[in-house]
Amino acid sequence: MSTHDFNAFIDSAWNDHADDPKAVAARLQSSTQLINAAEYVAPFARITTHVFGEHLGRWSEGITLLQSLRSLSAWDVTAHGGVIDRNVAALRFCDTSDQATASAALQTFSLEDKISVLATAAACLAGAGQSDRAAPTLDAAIELADTGLKDGSPAFRALAIAGNNIAGTLEELPARDAAQTAMMLKAANAGVRFWTLAGTWLETERAYYRLANSLIAAGHPHDAIDAATRCINICDENVAPAFEKFFGHAMKAIAARAAGKPVEFDAARMTAMAQYEAVPDDEKSWCKRELDLLAA
Numbered sequence: 001m002s003t004h005d006f007n008a009f010i011d012s013a014w015n016d017h018a019d020d021p022k023a024v025a026a027r028l029q030s031s032t033q034l035i036n037a038a039e040y041v042a043p044f045a046r047i048t049t050h051v052f053g054e055h056l057g058r059w060s061e062g063i064t065l066l067q068s069l070r071s072l073s074a075w076d077v078t079a080h081g082g083v084i085d086r087n088v089a090a091l092r093f094c095d096t097s098d099q100a101t102a103s104a105a106l107q108t109f110s111l112e113d114k115i116s117v118l119a120t121a122a123a124c125l126a127g128a129g130q131s132d133r134a135a136p137t138l139d140a141a142i143e144l145a146d147t148g149l150k151d152g153s154p155a156f157r158a159l160a161i162a163g164n165n166i167a168g169t170l171e172e173l174p175a176r177d178a179a180q181t182a183m184m185l186k187a188a189n190a191g192v193r194f195w196t197l198a199g200t201w202l203e204t205e206r207a208y209y210r211l212a213n214s215l216i217a218a219g220h221p222h223d224a225i226d227a228a229t230r231c232i233n234i235c236d237e238n239v240a241p242a243f244e245k246f247f248g249h250a251m252k253a254i255a256a257r258a259a260g261k262p263v264e265f266d267a268a269r270m271t272a273m274a275q276y277e278a279v280p281d282d283e284k285s286w287c288k289r290e291l292d293l294l295a296a
Contacts, residue, residue, distance in 0.1 A: 029065055032069065049062060049120065052065065090117045093105070115149070157194070157198040
């Protein structure tokens with residue numbers, strides 16, 4: 001399979017997985033023959049872990065699929081052993097009720113890899129509705145990161161992704177208890193902290209957007225205004241496209257309304273709609289949620 005076709009396959013899986021994770025899981029299980037080049041293994045492993053872990057909680061099936069990649073002709077243990085080992089370990093951590101055994105299994109990993117495994121496992125557990133297990137797992141990953149990581153460590157990226165995904169998962173709950181709300185905010189703040197270390201300006205401003213969402217969900221609209229403003233400022237500093245600016249201003253408007261600030265709401269809403277008009281037509285469908293909230 002050509003690189004173009006494989007990338008299209010992976011992009012399609014990412015685009016479809018939130019709406020129909022079971023169908024995407026079945027697609028992945030029947031498509032390992034497409035992996036005929038070494039560079040295809042890691043992206044396939046990432047979507048496999050995300051779908052079977054965070055969306056479906058089908059840990060053992062995910063492990064089986066990941067392990068099957070070792071038998072492919074494109075497999076290179078030097079290049080791919082680490083990514084498969086980390087993702088399998090994350091799903092195994094989720095799959096066991098014996099946390100002592102699960103934690104002991106991580107001792108063979110380096111500090112960076114251990115953090116990555118725990119971060120991925122925390123996101124998977126949160127996605128599976130096991131926030132009582134996800135919270136201490138995320139805490140453990142962050143505590144290990146605080147012991148000292150080199151600049152540019154890939155563990156920062158794993159923590160950033162996990163923070164963003166966990167916050168998004170908990171935001172969508174129809175109701176949250178106090179512990180879940182606290183975890184949501186910790187995860188969103190972790191997203192900002194670690195994307196600042198590991199990402200580009202784009203990922204950082206999106207992390208502030210996520211934090212603003214979480215703060216609104218937690219009932220802290222004034223703080224959400226501050227987070228949305230930071231998102232907007234980063235967009236302005238980097239001449240962001242209208243698509244990115246729309247979300248920042250829309251979130252500021254939504255937060256201002258929740259904070260009882262009608263003048264700020266009107267101003268931010270007007271700017272958001274002006275940015276929306278400049279969004280390319282093929283990207284406008286992604287704006288529906290915010291448009292609906294602005295119109296509510």
